[in-house]
Amino acid sequence: MRSLLAKDWTLEVEDSSGTTPTWVPVKGLTSFSETSDDNTEDDGDFDSDGWGSSVVTQRTWSLECEGKRKRTDDTTFTPDPGQEIIRKAARIVGFDANIRVRWYRRDGSPDAYEGTATVSEFEKGGGVTDLEPFTFTLLGQGAPVEITNPGTTPPAGGGA
DSSP, X not given: OOOOOGGGEEEEEEEOSSSSOEEEEOOOEEEEXXXXXXXXXXXXXXXXXXXXXXXXXXXXXXXXXXXXOOBOSSSSOOBOHHHHHHHHHTTOOSGGGEEEEEEEESSSOSOEEEEEEEEEEEEEOOOTTSOOEEEEEEEEOSOOEEOOXXXXXXXXXXXX
């Protein structure tokens, strides 16, 4: 058995600016974490012989991401398209701030999900000698859907 490498996660955002929506990778990620937050309620009663019981009554998901801001080598500043969709969505309030995202592993694992999220806490900046970092959290809107993994073909050579 071998351990999975965290670097094999891919995050993509849907670009719906054209006539046909396309999936755009978010480049420059250095950290990716999917989490859920569960609301539980006590389900215990007098008939349980003193044993407690809890029921999950609501579940939310979020993706916490960090990375380095990227651009092309063009003379004119051209940002990474995936990062730019997220940066712009972070400045919108309300339902118009929702974006479609999908995340999956590139190593052949079946882990692959798609959902709607809103961007929270997009931060950028840094010190004089830093490469400019960014951090953001995608807050899920409803349940994520398991999808067929778009990255099911393992890397050439059998390893990552």
